[in-house]
Amino acid sequence: MKIPIRNLFYLLSYVWDVDWEMEWSAIEANKSGDALNLLTRILTISTDRIIRRGLDRGYKDVSEEMYGVRGRIDIANTIKRNGFANTRLTCNYEELDYSVLHNQIIKTTLVNLSHVNGLDKGLREEVLDLVHRLKDIEPMELNQNVFSKVRFHSNIRGYRLPISVCKMIYDQLLPSENAGRYEFVNMTDEKLFRIFEKFIFNFYKMHLDHTIYTHIKKERLGWQETDFEGGIEDFLPTMETDVSLSNATSKLVVECKFYESAIQSRSMGDLNIKGTFISNHLYQLFAYIKNLEIKDKSILSGLLVYPENGEKVDANYNMQGHKVSIKTINLDLTPQEINDQMLACLIPFQKLAIN
Template structure:
């Protein structure tokens, strides 16, 4: 798949992360680069600058010190073991209000890694370095994916949520180049599983934000299979939709697909065909969701693919169900992407 413009990638992320209200962090129209690493560095710079102006988050951290007298909690066994009493000292544990907490450690370490990345724009690297030296003493850690789940966000530090998502995507895509010892940023757009999740979240949140006719949700559809044994029914797999749009008069099931090739070639012929597995899956959703509710009997199904450049639109009917196979061209002005996505569900 060809490259999606940098500006559109930024909007994809803002919608997917449900952070459209923070999209003004970066003026994407002013971005001249086509390098993903530069985009994420710019986001990180702007987010970190905001945090430093507001003041980095702090919390109480329990530390252990050898001190004169007693402060906080006396660690008697450690004091005896290290024989501190003859010198009138003790080992005590007490809390200090400090910046050295997990989300600041992730932020500072991510900046440190970017400073060692190849092909990062020099001006951006200089900006990152200036921010890095402004940050207070914070421990270096080896960032793992589990760290992002451990951060506890609340109303006093919610402004870290967006920058932590940026830090996570940076860390997931930076790797050491053994020949130079520097970090390289891989093209995460080629990671089909990650981009499939991103594209699905983008489309779902886009419809949650940009229209008011439909309730937007993921839906677990039950199989219309019967069995005398309850244990047999428990063996049936879950059938969750990517996106279900439900109103009083219409229902639409959208199944999003992110593949480098939207069509799977049949090499024995000169033409390509719609991926049969994708069509079977959508068809199964439509058949099994039917109930005595009228909107389920007329439920529409859409297979939606991202595309760069060429568009395609195919339309079919099965009984009362309208089935469409569509692409959304991500290589166009964002206004047109928004227009096309809303047109898909307009009912015209």
Template sequence: MSIPVQNVYHLLVYAWDQLEAADQVAVTAEAEDGLLELLARVLIQGTTHLLKRGLAREYVEHEELTGRLRGKLLLADSIRQQTLPKAQAWCAFDELSHDTLPNRLLKATLYRLFTADELDRSLARELRALYYRLGDVPLQPVRDLRIFEQVRLNRNTAHYGLLLSVCQLVHEQAMLSQQTGERLFQDFARNEAQMARLFERFVRNFYHRKQQVYSVQAEQLTWGLRAQDEASQAVLPVMRTDVSLTAATGKIILDCKYYRQALVRHHARERIISAHLYQLYAYLQHGQPAKRLVPLEAILLYPVTVKAYRFGYEVAGTDHKMRVETVNLDQPWREVERELLTVIGL
């Protein structure tokens, strides 16, 4: 599936829920850009904007041997090292510093990119120049992706969100490329498992941001089964929707399927993938809100870049409906957004 690199970036921005930050760091892909080059441009513009605004600082504790009392006296250390007879003492004090985790992650990413052989040299030079402007931030290579889970942004540092999302993606792909021996970001859009997760998060956040009719969530549904014992209950799988849209007038459940082909050929005819249809039918059986009955609709949503499909069905004996819909990701982004709103009747 061939998706323009600019549209892949839009998918990422929605999945990261960083629309406002992306508007401030408005970046357009050049004709020859791959995703690596586009993300490098995002880091260049975002870091430049960050430096103009001023890097975030935090209070960091320092320990120092001094002849002037400052902060907290470390009496035990001073006695052990016999500094007091010399009119000196060990003190601990807090000092504002640029040595913060977000700044260290940003600097490590700038370094990782400008030293990458795959990156255009002119972009590498710009990244290198920005790297040196973070001179008082220590360079600490990222060896474990879990370090990104330690980042805690607040109102004063929320503007780091987009850049840190880019940083995490760069390091995820860098570690993957080390394992496979492939070029950085070479197969990003061809990794179907990765793109499936991205597509699902994109769709959910898109509807959360772009409409006010429905509340939006990934919903855990309850099986209409009563287990006969604890062992039977323990092995029941979790039934969770990709996207549930709920309003007083009705409910829509979307199941996002990132497949190269929305239909499969069977006996020389195209068919809906049966397992997908079974899953959608299960959602209809168990997706009714507990406190009230509302019209229920379940939709299989596939991304396409060539041929669009739209199929609709009514469930016999109910007012429930099922649909198969596609959204074309190989078109101007405004048209992508328009199609997605049309899918839910807006």
């Protein structure tokens, strides 16, 4: 399933917690063509801003043999190098340096992008210019763990966007058959699903005051009134909602699914016949509601949300006293229309929440 480039940035703006309207005119996502050039454009613009405002620096440990004293004398290494004989001392001290982790991640990602096949020529020139402007920063070896080590605080809040982009680019780059070159692979449905899921959660979190709910969270559930009575091991799966919206009287469980269609088809000979809603998704949602029902005195409802792929779904049911809706979101529309659809998904539950 594909998401238009303009709307991919709209979804990512919620995932990364940035103001898409403010960034839109600068990034010109409509002109980006594909995900590689979109992400590169976001990275070059956000990096340029950081450089103009002033790169962050941090203290770096330095060990140096010198005449005189700076910082703390390293007695062991001075003796080992016979420093006392030639009056040269080994000193350990701290020095402000631009090669802090978040700068190194950006520099290395830009270096890698300069060797990626398929990058727009103009963007490649911008990337190379930024690499030159970051000449004082040492590149590093990137891996999955590096990104989680970045600790954002008020002084480097401007780094959140470019570091998020660097992580996504890193995930999509593979070595090319040509030595020293890279290929940007298309985002898998699994990656797009994670974006869609985080978008749903962060959208409702950001627009909570436009709903009748007061709290939002992912909620881990236990199997209620269930005891393990023997066997090799307890293999009951864990349960965690994608989104739980609640107020003083009601709770709405929202599950996000990224499928080609909300409706599963069945085959009869050479014919593909449309069947029913995907049963496992509905069973999962209902299992969450029924387990919550045992311990939670709120009015409980459920919502299944899919991206729309040529077939609009807007179905509402009352299942054993619980209102359940199945909706699709058309990601081909404008961001404002997607915004309106997201809020409209909650309309069937408003009366329940107020009563």
